[in-house]
Amino acid sequence: xxxxxxKLKILxxxxxxxxxxxxxxxxxxxxxxxxxxLSSATIRNEMSDLEELGYILQPHTSAGRIPSDKGYxxxxxxxxxxxxxxLNQATQEVKELQRILLEREDKMESVLKQMAKMLAxxxxxxxxISAPQVRGNKLKFIQLSRVDKCQLLTTIVVEGNVIKxxxxxxxxxxxxxxxxxxxxxxxxxxxxxxxxxxxxxMIAKLKQQAGxxxxxxxxxxxxxxxxxKNDENIEIYTSGANNIFKYPELADNQRASELITTFEEKQxxxxxxxxxxxxxxxxxxxxxxxxxxxxxxxxxxxxVTATYELEEGMKxxxxxxxxxxxxxxxxxxxxxxxxxxxxxxxxxxxxxTGTKIDYDR
Amino acid sequence: xxxxxxKLKILxxxxxxxxxxxxxxxxxxxxxxxxxxLSSATIRNEMSDLEELGYILQPHTSAGRIPSDKGYxxxxxxxxxxxxxxLNQATQEVKELQRILLEREDKMESVLKQMAKMLAxxxxxxxxISAPQVRGNKLKFIQLSRVDKCQLLTTIVVEGNVIKxxxxxxxxxxxxxxxxxxxxxxxxxxxxxxxxxxxxxMIAKLKQQAGxxxxxxxxxxxxxxxxxKNDENIEIYTSGANNIFKYPELADNQRASELITTFEEKQxxxxxxxxxxxxxxxxxxxxxxxxxxxxxxxxxxxxVTATYELEEGMKxxxxxxxxxxxxxxxxxxxxxxxxxxxxxxxxxxxxxTGTKIDYDR
DNA sequence: ATTAGCACTCCTTGCGGTTGAGTGCTAATA
DNA sequence: TATTAGCACTCAACCGCAAGGAGTGCTAAT
Numbered sequence: 012x013x014x015x016x017x018k019l020k021i022l023x024x025x026x027x028x029x030x031x032x033x034x035x036x037x038x039x040x041x042x043x044x045x046x047x048x049l050s051s052a053t054i055r056n057e058m059s060d061l062e063e064l065g066y067i068l069q070p071h072t073s074a075g076r077i078p079s080d081k082g083y084x085x086x087x088x089x090x091x092x093x094x095x096x097x098l099n100q101a102t103q104e105v106k107e108l109q110r111i112l113l114e115r116e117d118k119m120e121s122v123l124k125q126m127a128k129m130l131a132x133x134x135x136x137x138x139x140i141s142a143p144q145v146r147g148n149k150l151k152f153i154q155l156s157r158v159d160k161c162q163l164l165t166t167i168v169v170e171g172n173v174i175k176x177x178x179x180x181x182x183x184x185x186x187x188x189x190x191x192x193x194x195x196x197x198x199x200x201x202x203x204x205x206x207x208x209x210x211x212x213m214i215a216k217l218k219q220q221a222g223x224x225x226x227x228x229x230x231x232x233x234x235x236x237x238x239x240k241n242d243e244n245i246e247i248y249t250s251g252a253n254n255i256f257k258y259p260e261l262a263d264n265q266r267a268s269e270l271i272t273t274f275e276e277k278q279x280x281x282x283x284x285x286x287x288x289x290x291x292x293x294x295x296x297x298x299x300x301x302x303x304x305x306x307x308x309x310x311x312x313x314x315v316t317a318t319y320e321l322e323e324g325m326k327x328x329x330x331x332x333x334x335x336x337x338x339x340x341x342x343x344x345x346x347x348x349x350x351x352x353x354x355x356x357x358x359x360x361x362x363x364t365g366t367k368i369d370y371d372r
Numbered sequence: 373x374x375x376x377x378x379k380l381k382i383l384x385x386x387x388x389x390x391x392x393x394x395x396x397x398x399x400x401x402x403x404x405x406x407x408x409x410l411s412s413a414t415i416r417n418e419m420s421d422l423e424e425l426g427y428i429l430q431p432h433t434s435a436g437r438i439p440s441d442k443g444y445x446x447x448x449x450x451x452x453x454x455x456x457x458x459l460n461q462a463t464q465e466v467k468e469l470q471r472i473l474l475e476r477e478d479k480m481e482s483v484l485k486q487m488a489k490m491l492a493x494x495x496x497x498x499x500x501i502s503a504p505q506v507r508g509n510k511l512k513f514i515q516l517s518r519v520d521k522c523q524l525l526t527t528i529v530v531e532g533n534v535i536k537x538x539x540x541x542x543x544x545x546x547x548x549x550x551x552x553x554x555x556x557x558x559x560x561x562x563x564x565x566x567x568x569x570x571x572x573x574m575i576a577k578l579k580q581q582a583g584x585x586x587x588x589x590x591x592x593x594x595x596x597x598x599x600x601k602n603d604e605n606i607e608i609y610t611s612g613a614n615n616i617f618k619y620p621e622l623a624d625n626q627r628a629s630e631l632i633t634t635f636e637e638k639q640x641x642x643x644x645x646x647x648x649x650x651x652x653x654x655x656x657x658x659x660x661x662x663x664x665x666x667x668x669x670x671x672x673x674x675x676v677t678a679t680y681e682l683e684e685g686m687k688x689x690x691x692x693x694x695x696x697x698x699x700x701x702x703x704x705x706x707x708x709x710x711x712x713x714x715x716x717x718x719x720x721x722x723x724x725t726g727t728k729i730d731y732d733r
Numbered sequence: 734a735t736t737a738g739c740a741c742t743c744c745t746t747g748c749g750g751t752t753g754a755g756t757g758c759t760a761a762t763a
Numbered sequence: 764t765a766t767t768a769g770c771a772c773t774c775a776a777c778c779g780c781a782a783g784g785a786g787t788g789c790t791a792a793t
Contacts, residue, residue, distance in 0.1 A: 037786050038787080039785085049736090050735070050736050051786095052737070052788095055788075056735090056788095058787090059787090059788080069787085070744095071743065071744075072741090072742055072743065072786090072788095073743050073785075073787055074742095074743080074744075074785080074786065075786065154517055158513045164513070164535065166525070166527055168525060172539055174537040251636075253629045253632045253633040256629040262625050264617045267628065268614045269614075274636075275611065275614065275635075398754065398755050398756085399755075399756080410766080410767090412767090413757095413766075413768070413769090414765085416755090416756065416757075417757095420756090430755095432775070433755090433757095434773045435754080435755065435775075436755065
């Protein structure tokens with residue numbers, strides 16, 4: 012049995028209707044809803060076929076039909092193809108995004124938080140954004156400065172302008188000259204070096220050259236090391252977790268509790284981010300329906316993600332998490348425009364006037 | 373009518389029982405539960421009195437009694453007095469705390485996050501911790517460093533070792549000498565200055581002295597300004613929000629949604645932090661029952677908070693949020709030990725070897 | 734191929750009765 | 764006078780049952 016045009020239309024009608032109401036939809040409804048001018052009986056026959064093919068299912072006999080994951084999948088795939096041609100109009104979301112970006116927020120963190128929030132309020136779903144990951148991890152700059160009599164400040168900058176500070180308390184009193192020497196030692200040996208290449212031998216050599224002040228070198232290296240460690244757990248911001256309560260199918264205690272935990276322990280979301288970053292489909296938009304999602308707690312949800320890229324290799328993920336009966340149309344559209352905005356805004360002016368954002372931690 | 377010893381014992385028994393079960397407790401239960409050897413009829417009479425006095429109430433006729441806010445309040449006050457003498461034993465929590473602190477985590481943020489999490493898992497309530505607030509806001513150190521040909525790094529350290537960085541992109545090529553001059557200019561004029569005293573006149577003067585490089589000074593001042601702004605919204609970490617689902621009285625959609633939102637939009641918790649930091653009761657432990665809490669969304673919860681102090685003036689708040697029928701005994705005990713640990717650990721060694729924590733942002 | 738008609742399924746709703754925990758009151762008791 | 768036993772009463776919770784209704788599958792007619 013094959014999916015002819017009519018079956019597709021009916022399936023689409025079922026899904027559209029179910030997205031709105033969240034209730035199983037019956038044959039009579041479809042018979043009126045569509046412009047096919049078919050009686051409910053005919054629709055019933057077709058629905059019976061669709062069920063056999065696995066695109067829809069019945070919660071129980073004598074109930075209407077609801078879309079299956081397979082049905083949603085077909086719907087989403089077709090829809091995304093149709094959308095491809097359509098121009099991205101300037102939506103409300105884009106306007107808000109521009110407002111946010113224009114506000115000269117100089118902290119990546121707060122920009123991302125605001126974006127997540129904006130998306131959540133606009134879509135009525137839960138959202139997450141991962142901060143762009145720096146791939147290359149070359150050391151760009153190391154500096155020791157005296158802040159107090161016995162307190163030194165280490166400042167480390169790695170490629171991508173991620174900055175890291177830490178305080179070191181010293182026993183010995185260092186004169187300015189020694190400090191300068193240490194700075195030169197560190198910079199000449201480490202600048203431009205990929206962090207991975209800093210091994211024990213390297214550290215031993217540095218310590219030896221530092222002589223009396225090997226302890227300080229050790230502390231600086233600790234700070235560098237913790238920079239690497241810190242890079243492994245991606246920064247993720249979420250918003251609108253409370254939106255799940257708007258969808259009865261997610262709002263029962265069991266599920267809600269699990270989902271809330273997932274949003275709180277953002278670590279659980281890294282799996283999602285990793286998944287999206289590796290699996291490239293060209294458009295940069297991914298749709299995970301129900302069991303397809305990489306995070307088990309979201310098996311009753313659908314997740315739509317977009318990967319964005321700021322500079323070469325600085326990739327991040329935006330995700331929208333809602334019920335299976337998510338308004339895929341709107342969500343995909345929103346993410347597409349957002350993604351293209353982000354991609355272009357940051358790519359077009361990579362010169363002098365560059366963005367105001369720095370990736371300060 | 374007065375509260376004699378017997379009434380108190382009965383009230384206490386009612387509350388104890390209710391804390392455990394969450395169900396209204398009846399006269400027969402109390403008659404068996406206590407060692408008073410009274411029949412249920414007598415208990416009924418006493419309960420009737422207690423209800424008239426407002427310490428307990430009936431959800432409906434022919435149901436048992438549950439404690440009122442007034443009843444809880446009495447219970448908590450008495451209990452805390454009794455506890456006063458009792459020694460703090462080394463509980464599970466303290467052991468874990470010590471483990472966390474010993475792990476040499478050098479980021480305040482991750483220590484606090486871990487503490488919140490630890491508390492949440494140990495108590496089965498939702499928790500929050502506010503990062504210690506710096507009161508005095510003197511500038512301690514300002515530095516401009518060259519990172520790249522046309523990128524400068526501003527490093528600002530204020531009293532309390534809060535560090536702030538930002539990147540500045542410059543059009544003009546600065547030679548090292550100019551950079552040194554700018555650094556001297558900034559440091560001689562600003563070091564030790566309370567941030568509030570940096571006014572327009574001051575800035576104008578600096579700009580004038582900087583001559584050609586007034587633009588850079590402006591950007592540095594912007595960075596300082598955003599440091600102030602950033603200080604207004606307190607950093608708050610939460611954990612265990614999902615625990616609210618363990619208490620049916622909080623787990624209905626309406627309430628749960630509100631609470632989750634409160635935990636997500638941590639700004640709403642600042643009110644709570646401010647409240648606790650001002651209202652000093654000596655012990656540093658506060659208990660808010662039901663409507664007493666400063667955050668409206670928590671009107672059906674109880675909140676127990678402790679204020680801790682790291683260095684002079686560096687105060688923060690730890691809060692535990694649960695249902696009215698919270699295990700006050702355990703929670704207060706836990707917070708007390710935690711607080712005293714924090715207070716002492718940080719106060720006893722304020723010399724050379726000082727703590728490993730720096731307040732890097 | 735489509736549709737009208739009909740029997741059937743099964744969830745939902747509402748209703749009445751029963752149960753049981755708990756109360757308040759009264760009268761008896763120590 | 765304080766306590767207690769006893770009893771009638773209340774009310775949420777539970778159960779079973781019938782009615783209603785939305786929806787289906789099937790069959791026969793168009």
